[in-house]
Amino acid sequence: MNDVAAIVADMGRRARAAARRVAGLSTAVKDEVLLRTAERLVEAKDRIRAANEKDLAAARGKGLSGAFVDRLTLSDRVIDSMVQGLREVAALPDPVGESPRLWRRPNGLTVGRVRIPLGVIGMIYESRPNVTIDAAALCLKAGNAVILRGGSDAIHSNLALAEILQEALAACGVPGDAVQVVPVTDRAAVLELLRLEDDLDLVIPRGGEGLIRFVVENSRIPVLKHYKGVCHVYVDRGADLEMARRICFNAKVQRPGVCNAMEGMLVHREAAEAFLPAMAADFREAGVEMRGCPRTCAIVPEAVAAVEEDWGREFLDLVLAVRVVDSMDEAMDYIARYGSNHTEAIVTRDYARAMRFLREVDASLVLVNASTRFNDGGQLGLGAEIGISTSKLHAYGPMGLEELTTTKFIAFGDGQVRQ
Amino acid sequence: MNDVAAIVADMGRRARAAARRVAGLSTAVKDEVLLRTAERLVEAKDRIRAANEKDLAAARGKGLSGAFVDRLTLSDRVIDSMVQGLREVAALPDPVGESPRLWRRPNGLTVGRVRIPLGVIGMIYESRPNVTIDAAALCLKAGNAVILRGGSDAIHSNLALAEILQEALAACGVPGDAVQVVPVTDRAAVLELLRLEDDLDLVIPRGGEGLIRFVVENSRIPVLKHYKGVCHVYVDRGADLEMARRICFNAKVQRPGVCNAMEGMLVHREAAEAFLPAMAADFREAGVEMRGCPRTCAIVPEAVAAVEEDWGREFLDLVLAVRVVDSMDEAMDYIARYGSNHTEAIVTRDYARAMRFLREVDASLVLVNASTRFNDGGQLGLGAEIGISTSKLHAYGPMGLEELTTTKFIAFGDGQVRQ
Known part of the structure; x- marks a missing residue:
């Protein structure tokens, strides 16, 4: 196994281990992480801008388009919108633990569904570094661990944002492996991530149709995506x-x-x-x-x-x-x-x-x-969204916090056996 | 494109076209198809047994195990259980069209989710021919078109059962392409089916871990499965x-x-x-x-x-x-x-x-x-099931009729535009 494969596989294992801890966090602790991240973003604005400046200089050096550089830029306005987004997600109701209904079977067994986190989510996106914060916030609030893989041109920005997230997690006593940014810019890292079917429960690609088709064709992990909007x-x-x-x-x-x-x-x-x-x-x-x-x-x-x-x-x-x-x-x-x-x-x-x-x-x-x-x-009233799905399985339409969870069955018995 | 690819691709296109019709069928018509299939199974028992006898003779000739031949056998008991299953599915409530809740946005737009069929489902299974009827019944009741690909050793049995289903569909004025059995026993047909991402919405494999891993590794279509139960x-x-x-x-x-x-x-x-x-x-x-x-x-x-x-x-x-x-x-x-x-x-x-x-x-x-x-x-009160999912996306646990559907958003406006 080469280095990239080993690094990515190790991130997957650590995310899987952290996911059990994250799933059990109280709403209060999850919200504290989000609000603390918002605070740190404001305090560390200069550090973030400096890291972003490295990416911007490289992008300009490569002659990338103005629109590309624009999406890559962490302006004050973009940082403010990340801060605002974190506060909004913190204010949303926590879907984990909800159980809309219990029912009783003829043998007395009481059965229901209860909402639980999906586990570990992989986000694969292009060079909008604000997605790092937005996606981490939604995944975490829904009780998931997340591995973030942004575009290689945003690597310094993403690593700076990852540092902020790590500081906030540590301050709240949450394992740092709950939110990880892939530090490898090699595209092979994406392929390796898509093979971790034992450690990832869902992959969400965000970006152009080319990226999304690449993910769908190479993933053994379920993918939620939309190719285009016509x-x-x-x-x-x-x-x-x-x-x-x-x-x-x-x-x-x-x-x-x-x-x-x-x-x-x-x-x-x-x-x-x-x-x-x-x-x-x-x-x-x-x-x-x-x-x-x-x-x-x-x-x-x-x-x-x-x-x-x-x-x-x-x-x-x-x-x-x-x-x-x-x-x-x-x-x-x-x-x-x-x-x-x-x-x-x-x-x-x-x-x-x-x-x-x-x-x-x-x-x-x-x-x-x-x-x-x-x-x-x-606009439809789900709160924030992590994307819009145009495939029908699991979610069809905007994906909010609820779509980042699933349900398991629970049963309360008093000795029932099957006849 | 070779013959197998062409045949399977054509089935996919026809299923996709039929799916629009099936999605719009009333509950009464869908139930009529199921009850009519049950009747025809009873009337055509001899024809089914004769087709099954061909498969059994071939299996015995190949020296396949007693347990294998047992699963392959359409005994009176197995035919009765298919008939019973069809009647039970007909008696279940139709999930299509349910809308648990509508809500109103501040701009007056009334928004809700409504339950709809998934579209086209591919079932890939081994040599239990009764799955052909059980799976067709559940997929159809949930408003889906289905392509069934059973084990090659059950081909005569499956084609005989497909004929019964076709007679029932025709008698109720439902397009025959709503339920299709792949007539090709070549394993390449499975691979071709797994590539039809534009025409299939979901693949459900049922069988041993080897079959299921093969499907997951080769599918571009979302898969619901469980590898094993420990x-x-x-x-x-x-x-x-x-x-x-x-x-x-x-x-x-x-x-x-x-x-x-x-x-x-x-x-x-x-x-x-x-x-x-x-x-x-x-x-x-x-x-x-x-x-x-x-x-x-x-x-x-x-x-x-x-x-x-x-x-x-x-x-x-x-x-x-x-x-x-x-x-x-x-x-x-x-x-x-x-x-x-x-x-x-x-x-x-x-x-x-x-x-x-x-x-x-x-x-x-x-x-x-x-x-x-x-x-x-x-046992848990969902009615019949098409399988049990141990992956978390879309369904986690037994999959009943509801799990063969999804929801779309609908919105009732009176001229709203976005600010």
């Missing part, structure tokens, strides 16, 4: 067109680079003539490029003719695919074919079609008369 | 020793070849002198071989000295590892090291130790004063 709004015939304009504008323009932004707009042919010109005027003003089907282009002269690759594409930019459809069935077929099971919305006044859309569309969030931008743990 | 009973100091005898006897002897049978018995040293001789007498009478630690062997003369491999071993037979421990902590450390996260029980009179054992032991079912044999969907 979200649609369907504007029904008879819809309130003013409402439809506000919703579509918000879904596309409010933050175009995120996974719950609208990438495709579907318009019923009976609404198209009245809706598209006004909508196009709003989009024109905001600099949105419309790529339309022939019927769209006939109504909106400045729309560009869409090519096949535009349908189902995640633009992550002020670009939008637009198609006029003959029926809601056509819209739903389109979504089944080109959607990504992320977020789908209908704007309608019709009760039956609203209910059918809600029931039949397969996406982690389906909305009636609201913007796709609401697919977010905070 | 279950323990810990007899605490001060326990009711008569109760402990009854529970340990039941856990070991009632059905030794199953995953929830006891494989290791841990006895507090203060209970050992009084408990072990009487327990050993019961076991002797039942033909149970005890493999003990030195302290056990000193008390029970006929106990064989255990070797290291006996600790944590799944005997699946009338053999038992026995260890005397100094404390409950030692017992829990032993369970953490040698257990398989399946089922663990304590026999005690002490309230605090009972609660600590329930809280700290990591297993899919933890019991106080009851036999490990209760880890079963039917």
Whole structure:
């Protein structure tokens, strides 16, 4: 076994051992670790900025893009948001130990499910060092040990943040192995981590589609992920067109680079003539490029003719695919074919079609008369989120604290044996 | 792409297309398919027996073991139990469409989770043809399409059962692609199935540890599985020793070849002198071989000295590892090291130790004063089960109908956009 494999395997074993301790921590101690980390972040701001500066200098030296350097930067604003995030997670209710219901079997055995931590979680992410703190906070609050593997370009920043976390854990008497940052930048470390099926219970990759596919293809450990968000709004015939304009504008323009932004707009042919010109005027003003089907282009002269690759594409930019459809069935077929099971919305006044859309569309969030931008743990009321899952097992949609736990069965007997 | 790959990929595509239809079926139609299948099984018994006879003749010709031939046999008793199983699943409540709770966000958006089918499930199992019917029934009732891949030695039996299912689906107007049996016996078909990550949502392997490891190592699709059941009973100091005898006897002897049978018995040293001789007498009478630690062997003369491999071993037979421990902590450390996260029980009179054992032991079912044999969907009150999961994601413990579903978020708005 080479060095990287040995280092990573040892981290896994230590995390597994720590997980038993972490699972038994009281809510008060877990919250104390989070609040103490927040305090230390503020106190040690200079140290963090200095470490971050090393990463930034290296990134600039390599000629990495401005957007990349931007994501890598631990500005005062980013540090403040980490501090704020820690305080919010500390304030959330602790899911561990909840037992919604006990029931009694005919033989008198009392049975129930009780919520428990998953155990050890591996986070694999790119060069946003703030994820180190955000993910550690959520995993820890849900009673898990965590191994964090951020992008190699953020290594100095991540190790500085790991030090802060270690100080907070030590101050609260919690084993340091509960939160570990992989110190190896070699990509082989990721592969080694994905092989530790005995010591890791879950892997969460966060980043581009390439990273996520790499993790899924190489992992023997269960993975929660989403590849991409190709979200649609369907504007029904008879819809309130003013409402439809506000919703579509918000879904596309409010933050175009995120996974719950609208990438495709579907318009019923009976609404198209009245809706598209006004909508196009709003989009024109905001600099949105419309790529339309022939019927769209006939109504909106400045729309560009869409090519096949535009349908189902995640633009992550002020670009939008637009198609006029003959029926809601056509819209739903389109979504089944080109959607990504992320977020789908209908704007309608019709009760039956609203209910059918809600029931039949397969996406982690389906909305009636609201913007796709609401697919977010905070917006839906789960508190913070560690990501959004578009695969169905365990979690479908935003993953909050509860999704970082599982349940076991417990049974209270008085001597029952099986007949 | 070769033939096997093409056949399996085509089955996946057809299953995915059928899944949308199956998800929308009413409970009444799904139940009708199950009851109709039960009727056809009775009517077509001779046809099934004839197909099964071909498999049995081939198995005998290959010199396969009596136990193997036994599992392969569709006797009247096995056919009756399939019929009974279908009727029981039809009588269970339909989980699809349940929404335990809706909540309202400050902006007026009403949000909730609603239970939906997983989509397409792949079942990979060995040569018990009754699994074909049992698994199809559960998957279908939960609104899923299913692809069934049984052992190659059961191919004629499985295809005959598939025909029955097809007749029932057709009679109820449900697409035949909802339930498909892989007609290819080549093992390559399993590998091809495990690559269909776009068309399958879940794979459930059932069989020996070798099959399950093969599936986990080769699958890009989420897998729910358990490798083995190494279950323990810990007899605490001060326990009711008569109760402990009854529970340990039941856990070991009632059905030794199953995953929830006891494989290791841990006895507090203060209970050992009084408990072990009487327990050993019961076991002797039942033909149970005890493999003990030195302290056990000193008390029970006929106990064989255990070797290291006996600790944590799944005997699946009338053999038992026995260890005397100094404390409950030692017992829990032993369970953490040698257990398989399946089922663990304590026999005690002490309230605090009972609660600590329930809280700290990591297993899919933890019991106080009851036999490990209760880890079963039917026994715990879930209705039928499709298997027991010892990994924590999605399901931990017996998997009933609910575990064959997931939830999506829905939101009822009246024009909300994100600020």
